[in-house]
Amino acid sequence: MSAARQMALPALRWRALRPRARWRESVLLGLLAVTLVVGSASLGATERALAGHPPTFAAADPRALSLYLGMLFAVHLAQVLAGRRTDQVLLPAVGMLGGIGLLLMQRLPQDLVSQQIFGRTLVLGQLQLAWLVLALAVIGGLAVAVRSDRWLRLYKYTWAAAGIALLLLTLILGVDVNGARLSLRLGPLTGQPSELLKVMLVIFLAGYLSENRQLLVEQDTRLGPIRLPPLPYLAPMVAMWATALGIVVIERDLGAALLFFAVFLLLLYVATGRTSAIVLGLILFAVGAVLAYQLVGHVRTRVDIWLDPFADPGGAGYQVVQALHAFARGGIVGTGLGGGLPMVGGRLPIPELHTDFPFAALGEELGLAGILAILGVYLVVIERGLRIAAAAADDFRAILAAGLSLVVGVQAFIIAAGNLKLIPLTGITLPFISYGGSSLLTNAVVVGLLLAISDKGVEPPPPPGSRRRLSPRRLTGLLQRGAGQ
């Protein structure tokens, strides 16, 4: 009966409190708090100076900042009290990105976004703060409560099916925003399911690749001089490629498609170590890119803008041109938080600044030095993920940890490079910094799971028996045991 209960629930087990100090995390969080307070003071002083008052040392919005920092320390404290031996660098790193994002959202014109919640109207900065607090609660909850990965491992096809169902639901019931059908409206809230889909995809891939790793590594299909992984096991790869293209064509979500395919290829490499799979994937990518350019107008526009944004600087290329100007204005140390151009002719210098172009805004206000540091923090998040993967007890956890951190890293790279005009611009969010509930909560789930996997006290991997495919006989057995409970 206890076994059945463990199967049925994400094994939550409450033990007596066993506090365990986490010195590294507390030191880094202290440093983070000082940094954000100084940043907020700098923002407040600049805003007051622009309004004509003498600058004074006072934070821009002390209550919001202290709520955010308080929540960070609460997550830290929860892990200390529960005695978790999880990674001690991820939380401060993510907290830094979220804090910089919060300062940026407080600095932008507040009426960009407003939402009625429980009769109160919340604006940009307050909404971002609310989402950040929720996201931190998710991180803390997952890090403390998840003591087993069985609920991920056992139901990988369920996760994949749920992801695809979510995608289809968006297609049918979705709302068109800026020509892309990405949002799903649920009462007063709109969400972007493609954000959640990326986590489900990584869970599925970790399950699939860890189960079939041997076959992918050992067998060959010879195609003339090239040796490829066995063909039946390449079918999912082709299916993945088709799905990515489908997302591009039907949902017009270029960024998500690029992200999914890149993460898929990287995980295939992580699992098998075969360069031939990567080469094949890149060839498929090239073919898909050319096809999409020829056939899909949306894609062609994006690539044309990328190749020459100055062809139509006031129209199609406006966002990209303004972003380039923002980076140029920023120079090495930037104009300071609050010192950038707030409005040009009554509108934001860059449309969709708070979701798609926070990197350009930070480039203007913190300069090259600032964005290099921010990229450094993303690198730290990736490094932690890969370290957690290297120390993981079995293949499933290793691939899961690598995939989760790469999803964040690749997404940050895609949008940062898009802002910098290194690659065509795709509308995805900058993880932890961009405004948006779906993005923040999904990335919080990613970090929470990474923390849970990194815990040295987490349940050991289950014996291979439970990795067997679910036969009808076993299923009825499970159901009977569940009913007997």
Place this chain on the structure above:
Amino acid sequence: MDGALLTLWIMRLAFLALIYLFLIGVVRVLIRDLRAASREPATELGRLIVLASPSGEPAVGAVFALDAVTTIGRDVNNAVVIEDPFASSEHCALTFRGRSWYVEDLASTNGTFLNGSQVGGTAPMSFGDEIQVGEVRLRLERGRR
């Protein structure tokens, strides 16, 4: 106004400097972590953990670090000695070739089982797999670093 401008400049630069200080703090933790990982004894290729052992030798929970070739059986000359009435003196061998582990049955009387199915000759193994030798069950795990 000059004093005010100076204050603004100092605060801006202080914020940037503090972000870098934070980054340096993080990187120091990472370097310490990597050093600690590399100081530990040479990487194991894998480890075997005893899951069940009716005779008590080896004890349940015992951990064996694996070399590239590890022989398992009742004979004392094996790398992993299993005192089990149903184990042969030279029962099976675990070998690490290329990128993965293999289990090879050395013509044992009662057979070697991989995840519950009998191994005929050689079979590939991945981390997390279970083998059964006699009545002793062992799990292959990634080595500690």
